[in-house]
């Protein structure tokens with residue numbers, strides 16, 4: 143597709159290669175490996191806005207805070223989200239600055255602390271579904287549930303994780319600031335971890351809310367509000383599959399929103415992993431029917447933009463080619 147405005151939403155899990163690479167320098171190395179794909183898009187004429195997840199990182203902060211209890215005061219969850227925006231935003235700011243300089247390009251890069259409005263009555267507060275922190279075996283997860291009062295759940299066949307409430311994002315407080323920075327030519331990193339959850343009081347004041355917003359949903363909201371042409375969701379797989387993880391697994395190259403919605407309703411996409419990505423793209427396309435959504439691995443973005451990789455979801459698959467296509 144021809145270049146336009148794109149929101150690229152990197153997953154928090156994508157920054158943690160595996161349990162042996164949880165450290166901050168290891169996460170930074172992953173960001174360094176990731177940013178060439180962003181700068182390639184900028185060189186290709188795209189006007190890019192970057193967002194990122196924080197699921198593993200916000201869970202690590204909560205755990206550090208728990209372990210230090212009695213010695214230092216605990217970190218409330220909304221502040222932990224703010225901490226991840228700072229640390230991951232710093233990783234992207236530094237890595238993007240260095241990659242732009244390496245290519246002889248110059249552009250202001252800004253990572254913006256972003257607040258996202260949620261409804262304090264959102265039913266999500268009754269049922270914590272957002273996986274945070276690292277992966278555990280079931281016995282360890284059950285022990286933390288018993289001893290520390292954690293809520294826990296299996297996460298996509300990859301083990302068990304702690305869960306926290308994840309209300310729907312309603313409004314991005316810093317939207318107009320993001321828009322003006324982007325219009326002025328800055329490369330903006332925003333809505334980290336979906337944004338720091340806040341509730342609006344009747345008098346308009348904001349209160350922090352202890353939750354973690356799904357960054358895919360927040361990125362879809364941002365992409366629609368910025369009139370983006372493309373929402374890219376880089377993650378751990380090159381393509382979305384139906385019957386994922388079974389011998390009948392089928393990788394998808396292109397599908398319409400109607401087909402994607404049908405597969406979602408049939409339960410093909412992992413709850414808390416692939417399902418929110420597909421739903422975020424569908425929400426975005428409802429607001430921007432002529433736009434497109436792309437789900438792929440960070441290393442495959444360039445090939446995907448040439449239609450050689452990734453899963454595209456759009457109303458006119460293949461930019462006019464109405465064939466739906468799957469690959470085994």
Ligand SMILES: Nc1ncnc2c1ncn2[C@@H]1O[C@H](COP(=O)(O)OP(=O)(O)O)[C@@H](O)[C@H]1O
Pocket residue numbers: 152153154155156195197298376377378379381382383384385386410411412414415416417
């Ligand atoms: N139907 C599916 N097709 C492809 N991957 C799926 C599917 N269902 C679940 N997944 C899993 O979801 C993962 C992406 O979710 P997750 O790791 O939570 O995202 P993030 O990169 O945003 O942290 C993939 O790497 C894959 O393991």
Ligand SMILES: NC(=O)OP(=O)(O)O
Pocket residue numbers: 152153154155194195196197198335336354355356357358
């Ligand atoms: N906040 C959020 O959705 O983070 P992940 O992408 O890391 O799950």
